[in-house]
Amino acid sequence: MAVPANVENYTVPGGVKLFFDAGTGERDLGNITEVDIEGGTEELEHYSNRSGKRLKDKVIVLEEKLMLKFKFDEPVIENLKYYFKGGAIENLSPGTAAIVDQALVLNGVVLQSVGQYYGLSGVTVRQFLNKVFVYDGAAYTDRSAEADTLAGTPFTTLTDANDVLYLGKDTPFKEVYLDFAVHGSYGAVVVEYWDGNSWEAVTGLGGAAAALAADGKMQWTLPVDWAVTTINGYSAYYLKITATTPWTTPATINHIRQNCVANTDYVLDAGAAGEDGRIPGRIGRLVAGMLVDGEEVKVSFTYVTWASAQFSIAGASFVEGTARLEVHPDAGRGIRFDVVLPKAILKPNGSIGLDDKKWLEVPMTLEAMDNSALTPLAPLGYFKSYENVA
Numbered sequence: 001m002a003v004p005a006n007v008e009n010y011t012v013p014g015g016v017k018l019f020f021d022a023g024t025g026e027r028d029l030g031n032i033t034e035v036d037i038e039g040g041t042e043e044l045e046h047y048s049n050r051s052g053k054r055l056k057d058k059v060i061v062l063e064e065k066l067m068l069k070f071k072f073d074e075p076v077i078e079n080l081k082y083y084f085k086g087g088a089i090e091n092l093s094p095g096t097a098a099i100v101d102q103a104l105v106l107n108g109v110v111l112q113s114v115g116q117y118y119g120l121s122g123v124t125v126r127q128f129l130n131k132v133f134v135y136d137g138a139a140y141t142d143r144s145a146e147a148d149t150l151a152g153t154p155f156t157t158l159t160d161a162n163d164v165l166y167l168g169k170d171t172p173f174k175e176v177y178l179d180f181a182v183h184g185s186y187g188a189v190v191v192e193y194w195d196g197n198s199w200e201a202v203t204g205l206g207g208a209a210a211a212l213a214a215d216g217k218m219q220w221t222l223p224v225d226w227a228v229t230t231i232n233g234y235s236a237y238y239l240k241i242t243a244t245t246p247w248t249t250p251a252t253i254n255h256i257r258q259n260c261v262a263n264t265d266y267v268l269d270a271g272a273a274g275e276d277g278r279i280p281g282r283i284g285r286l287v288a289g290m291l292v293d294g295e296e297v298k299v300s301f302t303y304v305t306w307a308s309a310q311f312s313i314a315g316a317s318f319v320e321g322t323a324r325l326e327v328h329p330d331a332g333r334g335i336r337f338d339v340v341l342p343k344a345i346l347k348p349n350g351s352i353g354l355d356d357k358k359w360l361e362v363p364m365t366l367e368a369m370d371n372s373a374l375t376p377l378a379p380l381g382y383f384k385s386y387e388n389v390a
Contacts, residue, residue, distance in 0.1 A: 008332075014327070014333055015327060017325075018324070019325075020319075020321055022346075033359075037066075039066050040064075043059050046058040067365055067366065068366040071361040071364070078278060082346050082364065085347075086311035087316050088275030089274070097305050098300070100300045104297055107293065108293055119272055119303060120270040123300070128148055131231070134163065136160075143253075147255055154181035154182075154252045158186065158241070161244075165240075166231050166232075167238065173295055175217050177218075179215050180209075185213060186246070187245045189211050189242075192241075193238070194238060200223075203223075207219040260297065319345070319346045320344070323366050337383065337386060339381065341366060342374065342381055343374075344381075
């Protein structure tokens with residue numbers, strides 16, 4: 001049965017992205033200003049004159065063709081290498097530089113880019129708190145800097161019944177690591193969170209530092225109703241920690257921070273800065289690790305620098321790889337779809353105009369190649385529609 005006509009199927013193309021993988025990882029070719037999808041065939045026709053006139057009575061297809069003709073307007077060296085059939089990219093005057101404590105939110109299990117930094121090494125990913133306040137029943141003391149510094153000044157907390165230790169973060173979290181100068185000794189330690197109406201005890205409290213009596217982790221079950229509240233003028237997700245008598249020894253804290261473990265808490269794609277071009281470094285959260293979905297971390301790393309880069313023109317043949325075209329317009333603007341080419345050649349398609357009144361655009365062609373050995377049911381690729389996806 002035919003799909004009924006629907007004005008919602010009218011489509012204004014948007015969200016156009018083109019990805020190409022020459023075997024070194026998928027690259028986004030940047031802003032695409034124009035795309036033409038051109039299919040075609042070469043046919044052999046047969047004619048008969050048995051009726052008294054010459055009439056076509058049979059057609060067979062000799063050749064199938066599919067090309068994507070497009071223009072991009074981000075002429076970075078990796079993109080222009082495709083146009084000029086460039087050889088290996090050479091970084092001139094190479095060096096390194098360092099980034100310390102760059103904030104990065106890790107959503108889901110998707111690899112998140114650290115920005116325009118390439119060829120990462122010496123990477124550390126650590127958990128941190130945005131705010132640590134000590135309340136003595138009358139005033140707040142901000143201990144955030146001390147808590148986030150390995151060689152900071154130790155600070156004492158929970159010295160009497162009026163004291164409260166607040167641990168705050170802009171994103172939810174399910175554990176912290178406490179390093180003590182002096183271990184505490186209390187009758188009991190109470191850990192609470194704000195549910196939007198009142199302070200409630202966390203569930204699943206555990207870890208070596210749960211009683212503030214030993215170095216290690218304090219862990220809890222992530223509350224589903226944890227809400228942001230404001231303490232001492234700063235809004236965040238807070239833990240409220242108090243203690244009950246007897247106060248044998250107040251705890252003195254060196255710091256509240258911990259490094260994440262590679263391939264346990266997170267995965268690293270260091271990116272590249274070599275002959276195949278630049279690929280930014282990326283970091284992704286692992287579900288089984290200590291980080292909560294959407295938690296913010298601090299990342300430090302060394303990355304590759306250079307004064308300039310060059311490649312030889314016509315130093316290679318046409319580039320072969322896989323390609324994926326995304327056309328994902330906003331809601332209400334029509335059907336979203338992809339065109340996937342499992343094997344294609346990327347080559348120039350005309351001249352680059354240098355006009356000081358126009359944006360520079362680079363014309364290219366993706367020509368689909370036979371991939372029947374690996375995808376026999378779709379030798380030239382796939383068309384994928386998302387028309388039934390909300």
